[in-house]
Amino acid sequence: MRAVYPGSFDPVTNGHVDIIERAARVFDEVIVAVAPNRGKEPLFCIQERMEMLSEVCAHLKNVSVDSFEGLLVSYAERRQAGVIVRGLRAVSDFPYEFEMALMNRRLNPSIETVFLMTGAENAYLSSSVVKEVTALGGSIDGLAPDLVVERLRLKLQEEVRESEP
Ligand code: PNS
DSSP: OEEEEEEOOTTOOHHHHHHHHHHHHHSSEEEEEEOOOTTSOOSSOHHHHHHHHHHHTTTOTTEEEEEOOSOHHHHHHHTTOOEEEEEEOSGGGHHHHHHHHHHHHHHOTTSEEEEEEOOGGGTTOOHHHHHHHHHTTOOOBTTBOHHHHHHHHHHHHHHHHHHOO
C-alpha cells in the first residue's frame, strides 16, 4: 500500500521524522508531500523544505519526497496512494484533523486517512515552536535534525540582515 504524508514541513522537526519512520514501517511506500498551507506565511520555500526532508529521509529506502499544489485528494489519486497519513500529538490536534479527514473523505471516499501517534517526547513539538525558539535565541538541539537546526539559524540570521536599514 502506498501512503502520502502531507504537510507544510516548515521546517521538518523530529516529530515529523518520528511519524515518517513509523509510516515507513507500516506502509510499503511513503510519499512525504510538501504543500503550501494557505493559512501560514512560510519561512522556507517549498524547494528548501524538500531538500531538508530528502536529507533527513535518506536512510529510509521506501520513502520519497515530493510537493503538490491544489487538493490533497487529487494529488493522492494522481500518485495512486490509497492512504493519507497524519500525525497526532495531543487531543488539541483532533478537531482540525477530524475536519480535514472528513472533508477529504467526502471529496474521495476511497482514500482513507490513517492517524499515527507521535512519541510522547514529541508531543509539544511543532514547526512554529521550533522557529520561535530559534528566533528568540533559544536552543532547539534535539528537537529537529541537526541540518535543520543549522539551516534555521542561517535563515533567521539572513532575515535579520535583510530587515536592517
Ligand atoms: O502541516 P500542516 O500545515 O498541518 O498541513 C496541512 C495540509 C498541507 C496537509 C493541508 O492544508 C492540505 O491538505 N492542503 C492541501 C489543500 C487541500 O486539499 N485542502 C482541503 C483539505 S480539508
